[in-house]
Amino acid sequence: MRLKPLYATDQSLVDAPLTDAPCPWAPQQGLHLYHFPLSLDSQKVRQGLDELGLQWQSHVILLSAQQQFSPSYVRLNSRCVVPTLVLNGKVTTDTNNILHTLADRFGADRNCFQVSEEERGSVAHWIERAAELFIEALTYGPIKGLKKPFPLGKGSEAGQYHQDKVDLLSKLRETHRDDPALRSAYEKKRAVIQATREAMVTPGQMPAIIDATMEALESLRRQLESGPFRDGGWLASEAFSLADVQWGAVLYRLRWLGLQPQLWEARPSISAYAEMLFAKKSFQTGVVQWSRVGRTVVLPTIRYKLLQALGLTRDGRIL
Numbered sequence: 001m002r003l004k005p006l007y008a009t010d011q012s013l014v015d016a017p018l019t020d021a022p023c024p025w026a027p028q029q030g031l032h033l034y035h036f037p038l039s040l041d042s043q044k045v046r047q048g049l050d051e052l053g054l055q056w057q058s059h060v061i062l063l064s065a066q067q068q069f070s071p072s073y074v075r076l077n078s079r080c081v082v083p084t085l086v087l088n089g090k091v092t093t094d095t096n097n098i099l100h101t102l103a104d105r106f107g108a109d110r111n112c113f114q115v116s117e118e119e120r121g122s123v124a125h126w127i128e129r130a131a132e133l134f135i136e137a138l139t140y141g142p143i144k145g146l147k148k149p150f151p152l153g154k155g156s157e158a159g160q161y162h163q164d165k166v167d168l169l170s171k172l173r174e175t176h177r178d179d180p181a182l183r184s185a186y187e188k189k190r191a192v193i194q195a196t197r198e199a200m201v202t203p204g205q206m207p208a209i210i211d212a213t214m215e216a217l218e219s220l221r222r223q224l225e226s227g228p229f230r231d232g233g234w235l236a237s238e239a240f241s242l243a244d245v246q247w248g249a250v251l252y253r254l255r256w257l258g259l260q261p262q263l264w265e266a267r268p269s270i271s272a273y274a275e276m277l278f279a280k281k282s283f284q285t286g287v288v289q290w291s292r293v294g295r296t297v298v299l300p301t302i303r304y305k306l307l308q309a310l311g312l313t314r315d316g317r318i319l
């Protein structure tokens with residue numbers, strides 16, 4: 001039974017994270033983030049960038065228009081996912097890796113994301129616990145008695161959204177069969193999406209995923225009530241850490257999905273923690289302000305699709 005995302009468990013199915021990998025197709029100057037407004041992992045990295053006080057150039061990859069599969073993007077990130085960070089032409093991928101790389105490079109000077117030697121293990125543990133929650137399945141899979149918020153629709157719940165991606169990837173693989181890098185990226189991605197889809201539609205899977213999430217939140221409650229948070233600190237350390245960045249985006253997503261009553265209504269320490277996380281300026285800037293669906297997703301997607309219909313796009317980009 002699959003209870004965790006493939007990126008956390010099946011390293012053999014996905015390309016390894018890149019760190020500072022030189023890339024001729026990436027912008028060669030400055031700090032750039034390729035991201036999607038509503039994506040959980042993009043939210044985490046945007047908050048991290050804001051905490052560190054870094055200026056960055058935004059490149060929105062519209063997952064709503066499947067731009068993560070466009071050849072120009074796949075050449076930056078062969079996992080066909082957001083986010084991707086580029087610093088002076090060098091590419092870093094994988095959310096946890098991006099956040100650690102940023103914290104290692106810029107954190108000390110800014111006294112940000114600094115934790116003591118003793119806290120390090122606990123911070124790493126809570127980062128892992130958040131990263132292995134199967135949020136994609138909770139977002140797109142059917143949950144009994146729950147009506148998903150806009151723009152998630154009924155079609156996605158039956159696995160159709162993922163099936164459409166599988167079909168699109170089969171076509172892209174065919175179109176680019178003579179380009180080994182693209183062909184391999186599309187093949188791997190198709191396997192990942194197929195496995196994810198199976199985890200959502202196989203009977204019994206979704207209830208098991210909800211139970212696993214419930215157990216994780218129960219551990220979270222215990223940690224909040226016995227760890228640094230109890231004495232005015234954060235989840236795993238005195239100072240705000242990358243573990244808190246992870247859990248802020250996760251709790252915000254679970255609440256948006258309408259899962260709060262089921263998961264932590266009866267756990268007030270989680271509510272108190274969530275309120276503290278959501279009140280942070282970096283959370284407002286990196287997460288909440290990008291969550292205005294109409295302005296950040298619906299309008300850009302309509303505009304993009306119109307231009308596409310008029311033949312004014314190429315390779316997933318507007319001409």
Ligand SMILES: N[C@@H](CCC(=O)N[C@@H](CS)C(=O)NCC(=O)O)C(=O)O
Nearest residue numbers: 007039040041063080081082094095
């Ligand atoms: N944690 C992994 C996976 C990231 C991930 O799954 N990103 C989602 C958005 S939160 C995505 O790009 N989905 C598009 C797709 O899979 O087609 C990483 O950071 O590389």
